[in-house]
Amino acid sequence: MRPTNKPHGFDQPRSLGEPRAWVLGLFLGVLALAYPLVMGAVDQPYFITFASRVFVFALAATSLNLILGYGGMVSFGHAAFVGTGAYATAILAQAGWVSAWANWPLALGVCALLASVIGVLSLRTRGLYFIMITLAFAQMLYYLAVSLRVYGGEDGMPVRRTLLPFGLELRDEIVLYYTSLLVLALALLLTWRLVNARFGWILRASSENPTRAASLGLPVFYYQLVAFVLAGTMGGMAGILLANLNGWVSPSFLSWHLSGQLMMMVILGGVARLWGGVLGAVAYLFLETLLSEFTIHWQLFLGGLLLLAVLAVKKGLTGLWGKERG
Amino acid sequence: MGFYLVEQILNGLQLGFLLFLVASGLTLVLGVANVINLAHGAFYMVGAYLAAALVGLTGSFGLAILLAALATSFLGLLAEAFLLRHLYNRDHLDQVLATFALMLVLSELVRMTWGSQPVALSVPAALAQPLRLGEFSYSTYRLALIAFGAGVSLGLFWLIFRTRLGMWLRAAAANWEMARCMGVPAGALYKLTFALGAFLAGLAGSLVGPITAVHLGMGTDVLILCFVIIVIGGVGSIKGAFVAALLVGLVDNLGRAFLPSLFQLVLSGPVAASLASALVSTLVYLFMALVLVFRPEGLFPVRMR
Numbered sequence: 001m002r003p004t005n006k007p008h009g010f011d012q013p014r015s016l017g018e019p020r021a022w023v024l025g026l027f028l029g030v031l032a033l034a035y036p037l038v039m040g041a042v043d044q045p046y047f048i049t050f051a052s053r054v055f056v057f058a059l060a061a062t063s064l065n066l067i068l069g070y071g072g073m074v075s076f077g078h079a080a081f082v083g084t085g086a087y088a089t090a091i092l093a094q095a096g097w098v099s100a101w102a103n104w105p106l107a108l109g110v111c112a113l114l115a116s117v118i119g120v121l122s123l124r125t126r127g128l129y130f131i132m133i134t135l136a137f138a139q140m141l142y143y144l145a146v147s148l149r150v151y152g153g154e155d156g157m158p159v160r161r162t163l164l165p166f167g168l169e170l171r172d173e174i175v176l177y178y179t180s181l182l183v184l185a186l187a188l189l190l191t192w193r194l195v196n197a198r199f200g201w202i203l204r205a206s207s208e209n210p211t212r213a214a215s216l217g218l219p220v221f222y223y224q225l226v227a228f229v230l231a232g233t234m235g236g237m238a239g240i241l242l243a244n245l246n247g248w249v250s251p252s253f254l255s256w257h258l259s260g261q262l263m264m265m266v267i268l269g270g271v272a273r274l275w276g277g278v279l280g281a282v283a284y285l286f287l288e289t290l291l292s293e294f295t296i297h298w299q300l301f302l303g304g305l306l307l308l309a310v311l312a313v314k315k316g317l318t319g320l321w322g323k324e325r326g
Numbered sequence: 327m328g329f330y331l332v333e334q335i336l337n338g339l340q341l342g343f344l345l346f347l348v349a350s351g352l353t354l355v356l357g358v359a360n361v362i363n364l365a366h367g368a369f370y371m372v373g374a375y376l377a378a379a380l381v382g383l384t385g386s387f388g389l390a391i392l393l394a395a396l397a398t399s400f401l402g403l404l405a406e407a408f409l410l411r412h413l414y415n416r417d418h419l420d421q422v423l424a425t426f427a428l429m430l431v432l433s434e435l436v437r438m439t440w441g442s443q444p445v446a447l448s449v450p451a452a453l454a455q456p457l458r459l460g461e462f463s464y465s466t467y468r469l470a471l472i473a474f475g476a477g478v479s480l481g482l483f484w485l486i487f488r489t490r491l492g493m494w495l496r497a498a499a500a501n502w503e504m505a506r507c508m509g510v511p512a513g514a515l516y517k518l519t520f521a522l523g524a525f526l527a528g529l530a531g532s533l534v535g536p537i538t539a540v541h542l543g544m545g546t547d548v549l550i551l552c553f554v555i556i557v558i559g560g561v562g563s564i565k566g567a568f569v570a571a572l573l574v575g576l577v578d579n580l581g582r583a584f585l586p587s588l589f590q591l592v593l594s595g596p597v598a599a600s601l602a603s604a605l606v607s608t609l610v611y612l613f614m615a616l617v618l619v620f621r622p623e624g625l626f627p628v629r630m631r
Contacts, residue, residue, distance in 0.1 A: 074419070121615070125622040128362070132557040133618050135550070136611035147604035256550065260426070267423040297438055303430030310424040311412060
């Protein structure tokens with residue numbers, strides 16, 4: 001009866017290495033590349049923006065999955081990084097740094113710095129304490145953003161969109177779409193390489209049994225911190241794209257609602273699965289948008305479907321395919 | 327100034343006792359059943375709405391809150407029977423997702439029944455007049471809340487530390503397998519914990535109704551604060567939750583009352599004002615972060631296993 005804290009991630013170390021997964025990935029890649037051309041042809045720009053939104057959330061959820069899933073660090077404050085990335089790009093652009101070459105690395109640097117500070121302080125704790133201390137830091141940033149009148153306070157501020165090389169502008173929804181897709185693909189590739197490398201295994205070992213990992217001589221804390229900073233930076237990248245997508249940043253980008261939403265996406269999609277974040281984001285946003293088209297009581301149906309998903313499917317939506325091992 | 331301080335301390339105590347009612351249920355469920363129940367805040371909200379509806383039906387405030395709390399407790403039992411008992415063997419995070427979904431469903435059901443506008447719940451007539459002591463006056467209802475909260479807390483402590491049932495609860499929270507081997511009835515204890523937790527949440531929700539008005543967001547606000555309290559106090563510790571709830575109530579109220587003027591002494595101008603307002607809203611979180619940096623397992627860590 002007593003719930004046991006089962007380890008995540010040990011059962012499927014090379015999920016993308018299978019040929020079947022590669023074929024599926026290739027298919028999805030071609031589909032994703034052709035999508036805006038089709039939507040452009042039938043004149044449905046809304047669907048292009050919607051897809052970009054899905055990619056951005058998938059990126060944020062994937063970055064959270066790196067620490068939550070593989071690292072066992074359940075962060076309830078991931079919006080802190082998304083929001084900081086968004087505010088950083090907006091503030092830098094307002095100050096005249098509109099070129100992505102200058103703007104993005106600086107904004108990401110801010111996120112990495114923030115993640116290292118939060119990480120150093122939070123990683124002293126475990127379990128529910130970790131969940132809550134990460135939330136605490138996110139809430140502090142939220143209220144800071146609310147109180148800073150210079151940057152719009154509660155209302156937020158408009159975003160001057162950053163300029164990409166070759167004169168491409170993120171204001172164009174197709175440019176934004178391909179940029180988000182590219183960033184997401186790179187992030188997935190990086191995550192895949194990382195979690196199957198020595199780094200990923202030490203990360204899993206540290207979450208599975210920190211005492212044993214430490215007694216094997218592994219610097220548990222540093223590996224967890226590096227993962228936390230990486231995830232924070234990737235989350236910040238999602239924030240940059242989200243700011244450019246919405247053309248507006250507001251404190252809601254830092255709110256615990258967003259942190260919770262990202263967490264639900266990861267759990268729904270599959271904890272410690274490479275595609276977990278992507279699948280969760282697609283399912284969640286798709287359901288939310290579709291249901292809110294039909295009824296104002298969409299939350300009821302979203303909640304009901306999530307309940308069904310949790311009761312019927314173990315290990316998230318990615319658990320639906322791929323054999324269980326071990 | 328003196329009166330103002332007393333008033334703020336009383337407000338802090340009132341908030342603290344109320345938060346303890348909610349947090350104690352949450353920490354019991356977490357300690358005994360090992361479930362992170364995100365729907366706990368929804369129980370609190372449902373309790374408040376039911377009380378508001380029942381006051382109109384029964385005409386008695388006391389009867390209404392009792393019935394509302396009992397109905398909420400029944401709701402907790404239903405949630406346990408149809409949802410959570412299927413998830414005890416599953417990952418913690420699955421339970422988080424399930425209770426999050428339950429929260430969505432419950433709040434949407436409330437919205438469908440009572441609409442999005444806040445519902446008024448008026449202070450019972452006997453407690454409506456403020457209490458006057460010379461120049462000092464204070465809300466009688468809030469004083470009654472402090473007394474009632476203290477009474478319920480005492481009852482809860484008696485239940486947990488002086489009865490056989492409480493011994494079972496403590497044993498289950500400390501070491502589940504061993505408790506079961508010694509003959510503690512598992513299923514019944516889970517059900518009871520959920521029923522008790524939901525009862526306390528519903529009670530707290532209906533009591534706070536007259537102060538803040540009954541609205542849809544009330545559950546999530548209090549849920550986050552209660553997690554803060556549990557973490558400050560030490561997960562699974564009732565004593566810790568009690569101390570932390572009072573501390574959080576006092577820190578929040580006194581900070582709101584005095585911090586901005588203290589800030590003005592050091593800095594001045596609009597920047598100081600906006601920084602002060604940020605600091606005030608975030609004071610509780612700052613307090614928690616400080617506690618955790620020095621005591622990573624809270625003020626009263628529970629020794630598990």
